Amino acid sequence: MRIQYHYCLENKWGLEKFLNTNEISYEKTDEWLDGDSLLIFDLYEDEKVYTKFKIHFPYVAMLDADKSVVYSKEDIQNAEWLTVRSKGTKVQWIYNEKAFNQQCPYKRIFIKDIYYRHLQQTDILEATKRVHWGRRQYFSGPATGDTFLFCSERAKSLLNKKWAGLSFYPVKKYRTQKMIDDLYQLYFSEVLSVNAICGGKKIICRGCGRELVYISSMVQMLHIDRQHLKDTQMVYTTGEVLTMDSIHNETFSLYVVPQEFYQFCERYEMNRGMVYEPI
Missing domain, CATH: 3.30.70 (Alpha-Beta Plaits)
Known part of the structure; x- marks a missing residue:
């Protein structure tokens, strides 16, 4: 480690x-x-x-x-459940406020712009151009710090309909609004209850009063109550309840997959650039 x-x-x-x-x-x-x-x-x-x-x-x-x-490969293989993300930065994602339900607005000192503590995706995302996937690259994140996960057409065809709670959304091209070939967003629709998340500290959002989970560092292992993770043929998301921002309470989500998901991607040599962390 x-x-x-x-x-x-x-x-x-x-x-x-x-x-x-x-x-x-x-x-x-x-x-x-x-x-x-x-x-x-x-x-x-x-x-x-x-x-x-x-x-x-x-x-x-x-x-x-x-x-x-x-984590070592042994650490990952011994875990029943894992969080997953990609280190790849191939997707030039463009933020369009129309694709999100912007919740809990606030302002920062000396800045006129309005910021939002929570963003809930309601429409498909946009990017500037298509992705040129390598021979062994199936997934990528955006060229920003956001936690979105994207994949190629090949990855979609292999994973489609194998796990409940996982959908594949097309991605629109910025300005033209045409769908980009060979690029999809992995959308995790099964949201865990905030009560299922045991790691971190429960806090209340300063703006709207909703319950959040404050994690001071991602080095801190995420804990999820096992009774909420019963189906190994399903993938989950924590939902927009995690925050590392103790001042503004801006939130993010993580994706949770079973060991079987990791093993499937290993079998088809799809895990290049993917980051799995034991729960």
Whole structure:
């Protein structure tokens, strides 16, 4: 088990030069609408280069990392249930407020924009272009910190109708609104009760009063009451009740799958770039 820091940072401050000099592998996204690109890379706490990174970039090292535990294959295979996400960043997702029910608005100091603590998806998502899948890549996340999970047509054909609670939504192209070929969102419709989530600390949203689960760090293992996970032919989502934001209470969700899902994807060599964590 190792502690990993996953970064998705703007290509500024000499960051790309640092990564090249220290031979750190990274992905570089296409330029966004404002002309910037993002650098996506991983560092491990037990590496010497991580100490160098903290010295060179102390602010982003402290605030902008997705900290997680990297489990061994044995850890994963021994777990009955797992959370799943993708490290891939191939999908250039574009936020369209019309695709969401925006709940619990609030404002930040000195900023005119309105933010929302909770977003519930109500329509299909949009992206700027199609994805060029590698020969062994079936899944990807977006080129942002969001937890959406996307897949290829091939992955959809293999997984379709095998697990209850899992649907495949097409993705629209930004501006033209045409469906993008060979790109689907995995949509998890079976929502666990907030009472099923035992890890973290139960808090009340400052805006709407709903019950949330505050997790101070994703290194903290998520716990779910087993009586809510009875069907190994079903996949679940925690729903928008998890938060790592103790100030604004902005929420996110995680996807929960049985060991059988992991084993199926292993059998068909689909797990490249996928991150499974034991529950």
